[in-house]
Amino acid sequence: KKFNIFCHFVVYTFSGYQQLFSVEIMDQTAKPLQIPPTFALYAEKHNLFDLYHDLISQLLIHKPADPLQFLIESLEKDNARVSTVMVLGPPASGKHTIGKMLAGRLRCPHLTMQNMIPEVDRKLRQKAEFYLAEKQPIPTELWTSIVKNRLSIQDCNRKGWVMSGFPQTRDQAVALQTAGVIPDHVIFLEAKPTVLAERAIGKRWDPETGDIYHLVFDQPTDDDVLERLVECPGNSDSEINERIREFEGRIIELAPCYSNVGLKVNADQPVADVFHHALEFVSSPRRSSAPRNPRAILIGPPGSGRDTQAALLAAKYGLVNLNCGQLIKQAISGETKAGGAMKNYVDRGMPVPDAILLKLLKERLCQLDCITRGWVLHGYPRTRGQAEQLADAGFQPNRVFFMELGNAQVLERLTNRMTDPVTGRRYQSIYDPPTDAQVKERLMQHPRDTEAEVNRRLSRYSTFREELRDFYASKSLALDVNCDQDVETVFETLESHIVTPLPKNFD
Structure with a gap:
């Protein structure tokens, strides 16, 4: 029923405009056209142009066997207004901290590479755990399936999501985009390697939840969590410097994938200031090609x-x-x-x-x-x-x-x-x-x-x-x-x- 009403409105709107424009072209001497202002206001208020764009994009990405049913289900999700954000940055830049703060403000799930795996379907979880047990990198195709599965859960559908630390490579970003996972905003945190190396010393990891904390900038409020924190693996001076160099090599190819929706933020400032810049960016509407007449x-x-x-x-x-x-x-x-x-x-x-x-x-x-x-x-x-x-x-x-x-x-x-x-x-x-x-x-x-x-x-x-x-x-x-x-x-x-x-x- 929703879709039928939607289609009838589209046909009525565009046929109405077409008739009006035809009259204008045919008879320039006629009394000036009087077009109800509600046409444009309604389309702008309900973001109809973006709605059409998103629906067509999803059709082309997913190529469903039953396009009509797919569109109906997409409309029924009612998630056009939710925020989808990625926070990327080098080791110790604070991407998990900023991601968690944004998720709290936006009232949506905070997703990381560690906490996504336990929450997906059993088969996907077992495959990922196999690679982790073998100390092998999880393939891009599997990561794409994990992310898509996690984002299909109701909390992400209804509230949006903030994802920290993923994707890490250009191949992963392209695979996500091909699968239809396209964020509204991407925040790139930046800081000098010397600053990052100093910060890495205080990083701690919660082995039960996979959450990352910092003994100076982001201590857990729960004493039980504080007691079970352990040092993050790979945080020695040589290891952290090597990870920073690897990130700098990857980000050159990764950043252009999100050039239209990305913002660089200096992470070498108080957390509150970094969060302010990030929230200000996320608060701005996503870029749209919709005709917006001032x-x-x-x-x-x-x-x-x-x-x-x-x-x-x-x-x-x-x-x-x-x-x-x-x-x-x-x-x-x-x-x-x-x-x-x-x-x-x-x-x-x-x-x-x-x-x-x-x-x-x-x-x-x-x-x-x-x-x-x-x-x-x-x-x-x-x-x-x-x-x-x-x-x-x-x-x-x-x-x-x-x-x-x-x-x-x-x-x-x-x-x-x-x-x-x-x-x-x-x-x-x-x-x-x-x-x-x-x-x-x-x-x-x-x-x-x-x-x-x-x-x-x-x-x-x-x-x-x-x-x-x-x-x-x-x-x-x-x-x-x-x-x-x-x-x-x-x-x-x-x-x-x-x-x-x-x-x-x-x-």
Whole structure:
């Protein structure tokens, strides 16, 4: 039943878009298309693109005899949101410690080469124990079967997993990938050989559980465990140095297998700092090729640079630049029905009612370019009520930037702003004065840039700023941007958040 509903939705969605695009191509003179915003929001909320990608990938990897039943079982696992992490590093780098800490935070199993073998099927366990008894390396094919079997157990299926210290070679990594074991994140711990050799002295091993501890950095809290700890085999100076050299030779070929999902972390720092960097990386969503159209709102006081930054974002990322004030002017000059309703208010210097503004924005945001390219909106919303109405209408931004600038800086920027009535160019008497004396003489100040008018606008913004920020902060969308910097620096800050998905929250 789940799969049938899923397939019907896919067919309906894509056939609907196909029909809409066909109409647009056939009749460019028709009224602009009005596409419900819920299409894109639903697909983004439920990660449909990634779901399609994962299902098709699993089909091609496993090649099941009954693809339909395989897809149904894959959907029923309901494990799309779990985290899958590998922690790799040289001996004594702390990979087991960091892996155990991550697993505790993510509330999922921590897997090691030692603890996986006792938990797999009996036949696989016996084969592995045979090689261990003979002191022979376990073949790659057997390791792949062991890992796949362990990951198929319910705890990994439902909660995800963190695997420390495996794979160790490129062949093992390729075999896992071929079998469909592909982690979302891989952490590579690094440290100098001298640091690793010093750390190895304190490493201890629990022969009952196979867990690794350290007498300085990671002591067990249980006294019984502490008493049965033994020195890790192969930890003499010569042995540890040889193992480090072997790892350095293998990692050169192994690391490229996970280049798209890997992060190097310096392990020569306090454990808490290493864990912080690792958790921050794991908290970031896995890389996706899904089309994610930015829907950004810029909110800030007058003079904070909203128009400038919106234009830069639109130019670089092809977003639709929506200035609420410009939309009102266009509607009035175009003598539209909405423009006629707004003209009386604008002529009298009165605010346009929220209901009329929302209708104007809905018509624009539902057009094809906004749906397919994304948008950056500024000049709206100005109050919490407007923000709530926009959300209720189905227009959910995925970033809301609060452009922070002090009142003194706002006054300095705006009251010193002048315009050349001949060329229309805008100057700033302090930071960008005209070099031509004639131009300087004919400069004029816009009535909106007088000190009294700027203070009035600042007061109006301050009245609603906190309630607006609280509204978007409650949805984890609010981001503060210091605008008392040069234009390029502010743009880089906005850009870094525009292109990066929101991190996961494991609390």
